Amino acid sequence: MGGDFGPxxxxxxxxxxxxxxxxxxxxxxxxSPLLEExxxxxxxxxxxxxxVEHAGEVIxxxxxxxxxxxxxxxxxxxxxxxxxxxxxxxxxxxxxxxxALMALSRYVLKTLPGIDRPAxxxxxxxxxxxxxxxxxxxxxxxxxxxxxxxxxxxxxAAEAMGIVRPRxxxxxxxxxDIKGNQQVKLAANLLQQAAGLNYSxxxxxxxxxxxxxxxxxCDGFVGNILLKSSEGLAQMISTRIEALFREGAAARLIGAxxxxxxxxxxxxxxxxxxxxxxxLGLQGIxxxxxxxxxxxxxxxxxxxxxxxxxxxLPQRLHGRxxxxxx
Amino acid sequence: MGGDFGPxxxxxxxxxxxxxxxxxxxxxxxxSPLLEExxxxxxxxxxxxxxVEHAGEVIxxxxxxxxxxxxxxxxxxxxxxxxxxxxxxxxxxxxxxxxALMALSRYVLKTLPGIDRPAxxxxxxxxxxxxxxxxxxxxxxxxxxxxxxxxxxxxxAAEAMGIVRPRxxxxxxxxxDIKGNQQVKLAANLLQQAAGLNYSxxxxxxxxxxxxxxxxxCDGFVGNILLKSSEGLAQMISTRIEALFREGAAARLIGAxxxxxxxxxxxxxxxxxxxxxxxLGLQGIxxxxxxxxxxxxxxxxxxxxxxxxxxxLPQRLHGRxxxxxx
Numbered sequence: 001m002g003g004d005f006g007p008x009x010x011x012x013x014x015x016x017x018x019x020x021x022x023x024x025x026x027x028x029x030x031x032s033p034l035l036e037e038x039x040x041x042x043x044x045x046x047x048x049x050x051x052v053e054h055a056g057e058v059i060x061x062x063x064x065x066x067x068x069x070x071x072x073x074x075x076x077x078x079x080x081x082x083x084x085x086x087x088x089x090x091x092x093x094x095x096x097x098x099x100a101l102m103a104l105s106r107y108v109l110k111t112l113p114g115i116d117r118p119a120x121x122x123x124x125x126x127x128x129x130x131x132x133x134x135x136x137x138x139x140x141x142x143x144x145x146x147x148x149x150x151x152x153x154x155x156x157a158a159e160a161m162g163i164v165r166p167r168x169x170x171x172x173x174x175x176x177d178i179k180g181n182q183q184v185k186l187a188a189n190l191l192q193q194a195a196g197l198n199y200s201x202x203x204x205x206x207x208x209x210x211x212x213x214x215x216x217x218c219d220g221f222v223g224n225i226l227l228k229s230s231e232g233l234a235q236m237i238s239t240r241i242e243a244l245f246r247e248g249a250a251a252r253l254i255g256a257x258x259x260x261x262x263x264x265x266x267x268x269x270x271x272x273x274x275x276x277x278x279x280l281g282l283q284g285i286x287x288x289x290x291x292x293x294x295x296x297x298x299x300x301x302x303x304x305x306x307x308x309x310x311x312x313l314p315q316r317l318h319g320r321x322x323x324x325x326x
Numbered sequence: 327m328g329g330d331f332g333p334x335x336x337x338x339x340x341x342x343x344x345x346x347x348x349x350x351x352x353x354x355x356x357x358s359p360l361l362e363e364x365x366x367x368x369x370x371x372x373x374x375x376x377x378v379e380h381a382g383e384v385i386x387x388x389x390x391x392x393x394x395x396x397x398x399x400x401x402x403x404x405x406x407x408x409x410x411x412x413x414x415x416x417x418x419x420x421x422x423x424x425x426a427l428m429a430l431s432r433y434v435l436k437t438l439p440g441i442d443r444p445a446x447x448x449x450x451x452x453x454x455x456x457x458x459x460x461x462x463x464x465x466x467x468x469x470x471x472x473x474x475x476x477x478x479x480x481x482x483a484a485e486a487m488g489i490v491r492p493r494x495x496x497x498x499x500x501x502x503d504i505k506g507n508q509q510v511k512l513a514a515n516l517l518q519q520a521a522g523l524n525y526s527x528x529x530x531x532x533x534x535x536x537x538x539x540x541x542x543x544c545d546g547f548v549g550n551i552l553l554k555s556s557e558g559l560a561q562m563i564s565t566r567i568e569a570l571f572r573e574g575a576a577a578r579l580i581g582a583x584x585x586x587x588x589x590x591x592x593x594x595x596x597x598x599x600x601x602x603x604x605x606l607g608l609q610g611i612x613x614x615x616x617x618x619x620x621x622x623x624x625x626x627x628x629x630x631x632x633x634x635x636x637x638x639l640p641q642r643l644h645g646r647x648x649x650x651x652x
Contacts, residue, residue: 064504127562137499140507173463173550178390181466181547205554209562218551221507224499225548226555228531233556236453236535237563237595244587251587258584261570261577269563 001030001058001076002096003291003298010095011038013298015045020299021306025049027089030058030076055079059096061291065103077101081108084284091285091305093276095298098288102138105279105286112314114321115281119150120220120288121157122277124227125269128211132158132166135217136277137224144186147217148194151187153280154215155197156320160311169203169213171222176202183219196324238266276301283314327356327384327402328422329617329624336421337364339624341371346625347632351375353415356384356402381405385422387617391429403427407434410610417611417631419602421624424614428464431605431612438640440647441607445476446546446614447483448603450553451595454537458484458492461543462603463550470512473543474520477513478650479606479643480541481523486637495529495539497548502528509545522650564592602627609640 001007007030014026028035032054039045039052055076059068068075077096083089085108094101102118111118121134134154139146151168158166170188172180177188179202191199203213205226218226241262245255267273275297279286285308289301327333333356340352354361358380365371365378381402385394394401403422409415411434420427428444437444447460460480465472477494484492496514498506503514505528517525529539531552544552567588571581593599601623605612611634615627 062502125562127565140499171551173466173547176388205551205556206558206561208555209558221499222548222551225497225531225544226551229534229552230531230555230559232532232535233559234563235532236451237560237591239453240591240594241588244591245584254580254583254587257580258571261580262567265563265566265570268566 001055002061002094003289003293004095005294006095007031007035007038009293009295010298011035012042013295014050014302015039015042016295017299017302018046018049024302024306025051026302027051027053027080027083029053029055029080029083031055053079053083059100061097063097063100065097065099068097068100069103069107075100075104078104078108081105081284081286084286085109090309091287093287093289093298093301093305095289095291095293095301098137098291101286101288102279105282105284109282109284109286111281112283112318112321115149115153117146117149118279118281119153120223120277121154121280122227123274124208124216124230125274126209126211130274131208131211131213131216132161133208133216133218133223133227134280135220135223136227137220138279139220140224141221142183142219144183144190147183147187147219148190149281151191151199151215151217152194152197152321152324153317154217156317157278157280157308157313158215160313160316161307163214165198166214167198167200167212168215168217169200169207171208171216171218171226172202172204174202175204175207187217194324196320234269274300276304278304278308278313280313280317285309285313327381328387328420329615329619330421331620332421333357333361333364335619335621336624337361338368339621340376340628341365341368342621343625343628344372344375350628350632351377352628353377353379353406353409355379355381355406355409357381379405379409385426387423389423389426391423391425394423394426395429395433401426401430404430404434407431407610407612410612411435416635417613419613419615419624419627419631421615421617421619421627424463424617427612427614428605431608431610435608435610435612437607438609438644438647441475441479443472443475444605444607445479446549446603447480447606448553449600450534450542450556451600452535452537456600457534457537457540457542458487459534459542459544459549459553460606461546461549462553463546464605465546466550467547468509468545470509470516473509473513473545474516475607477517477525477541477543478520478523478647480543482643482646483604483606483634483639484541486639486642487633489540491524492540493524493526493538494541494543495526495533497534497542497544497552498528498530500528501530501533513543520650522646560595599626602630604630604634604639606639606643611635611639 119135445461613631
């Protein structure tokens with residue numbers, strides 16, 4: 001029921017994913033009359049693989065997580081997480097209120113042994129491909145131990161995505177040992193001692209985009225600011241390019257020729273391509289779709305959940321955490 | 327003597343600035359044989375306004391600030407700051423080691439009464455013009471009081487640059503009251519109570535680029551990451567656009583037409599346009615030029631210093647701080 005476009009985006013995206021992945025089964029959780037109405041618009045859909053589970057309440061996008069946790073036992077988000085907890089679903093994908101999804105996930109699914117706080121991880125495009133960035137806002141105050149746990153989880157998750165010996169780096173204001181705040185310096189000490197992790201040291205903001213690491217670790221405050229400012233800057237550059245090609249007849253003509261190429265670039269860098277942030281460290285799979293994501297974006301979030309199911313990510317994390325956590 | 331290109335960039339940039347501003351006098355501080363040799367290449371220069379002050383030592387770009395402070399009394403950076411302290415110069419511009427410049431500035435010039443730590447502020451291009459972002463790395467751990475002091479200094483400095491009632495915002499992971507870490511929430515409380523400041527609340531990373539504030543305040547860790555990741559992303563997009571217009575004959579032809587326009591945009595967004603970070607809160611004017619800045623960039627840093635001299639910024643800050651600080 002969540003996100004800027006709600007079921008009007010999520011239902012068709014889900015139906016498209018069913019067509020793409022023959023082994024996929026989906027349960028749509030929310031207000032069943034509305035969901036059924038939207039499903040009915042696609043008569044070709046295989047209802048044996050698409051079920052609706054009614055949930056009477058909806059958590060607002062601005063609702064406080066604590067309130068949602070206390071007052072809405074029948075919220076669609078919570079019902080969906082209960083399906084995962086009880087084993088009736090293997091993953092939960094939501095475009096709803098991030099804070100509420102995190103709070104409910106922790107409450108319903110619990111964290112893995114040794115993990116204090118789940119982290120939110122998503123892919124960021126770089127010069128050489130992608131890097132996985134975490135945390136993205138779930139934890140605004142982090143100790144060195146939290147950063148260490150994020151590094152371990154990020155590394156294992158990147159391996160599950162097919163990256164061999166992922167280079168794990170700590171985001172910092174410089175690459176020399178003396179740089180950084182207390183938490184980052186202490187986390188670096190912990191990571192240097194960790195066997196079985198390919199720790200590559202500090203990475204700066206520009207190094208991240210140069211592709212210097214496969215997994216970049218920071219606290220949720222920094223990660224959120226980095227991600228959102230990058231979105232804002234990319235959007236600004238894209239808007240300025242369009243404006244540039246509207247200034248005068250010659251520019252418009254050149255623009256008509258150049259825009260298809262530039263649109264291809266925009267599509268490559270578009271958030272929809274890599275939409276879907278994993279909540280790592282829970283006893284179950286939860287993927288958060290960007291609230292502003294459209295159908296393509298939501299499909300990408302479902303795909304990310306599917307990949308984590310196939311790799312059995314929580315189990316894999318559990319196994320590695322026992323070796324890697326102190 | 328500092329920066330990636332040293333005097334080979336700084337000397338010609340200085341000479342160009344002298345031609346541009348007839349009232350400007352410059353003192354070049356560093357190894358005088360080298361400086362004189364570089365000046366001699368421009369026989370037209372008005373030597374009545376360009377003096378060389380010899381300094382025998384140079385602080386390396388990777389040298390530890392504490393070491394530089396202790397062991398190099400005759401470093402060019404330190405001699406330049408002494409000129410400001412003694413009133414023989416009105417501002418110091420350096421492209422050298424940022425940490426050493428900050429440490430030496432505090433040691434030689436001292437902070438203004440009521441200011442615990444100087445902050446580093448620079449202009450960031452937005453959709454609607456520019457915003458001034460601080461702190462940019464001088465202070466990686468900040469209390470709420472520090473953030474409050476940065477907000478006050480940023481506001482006064484923006485006014486001095488001609489912005490009427492600058493909108494001052496705190497960088498945060500959300501715009502609701504409950505969002506953020508402890509320091510940011512407490513700083514918001516302080517700012518809400520401050521009369522004489524146009525405090526506009528929280529701004530997110532994307533809001534900054536949408537131009538939602540004139541002055542954006544954060545701790546130095548976050549500011550540094552935001553600035554460097556933005557540089558890295560802009561660079562990546564620019565490189566990808568160029569690559570796009572090299573793929574095949576048709577693209578190359580379109581590129582030949584489109585690149586002049588795109589280069590104009592790149593120049594508009596280029597760091598050189600707004601190079602020069604002000605050290606605010608000192609009893610004197612210090613402007614840091616980006617180490618990688620070329621001649622245009624260094625000229626922009628000199629201009630920034632000139633503007634602060636004309637506005638008598640430290641005096642102005644001193645006057646307003648007495649009203650605004652608790």
